[in-house]
Amino acid sequence: MRAAYRSGAHTPMPPWQVRETRFSRRGRRGVDAAEVGDFLERVADDLALLYDEVARSWEETRQIKDALHDWQSRQARSRRELVGER
Structure with a gap:
């Protein structure tokens, strides 16, 4: 079975859409609605759960980037001060 083609603009299906999906009946037997x-x-x-995990990861990434930016700024300031003292 081949995977369906998805464009780069593919939007993941949200949980509510999965819950609201309904299937049409086929023939006499059809599908077990409860299943x-x-x-x-x-x-x-x-x-x-996965969407929550992704959101937490994005927030953690933002915090790490902010901390790295602050650290880099302090390091650059310290280097400028050292060069200025000589």
Whole structure:
């Protein structure tokens, strides 16, 4: 089975959209609505956890970048002061 093509502008499916997805019936047997519902809930819960983890990672990355920028600024200031003292 080949993966579906996704453009660079692909937007991930949010958890609510997974929860709201409905399937059409096929033939007499169709699908077990309870099984599909349980599966969608599980997938949506997993997506919600992953989105939360990504948000925390972005925040942590921002904090690390800010701290690095502050440290680099202090180092540059210290070097300028040392050069100015000589």
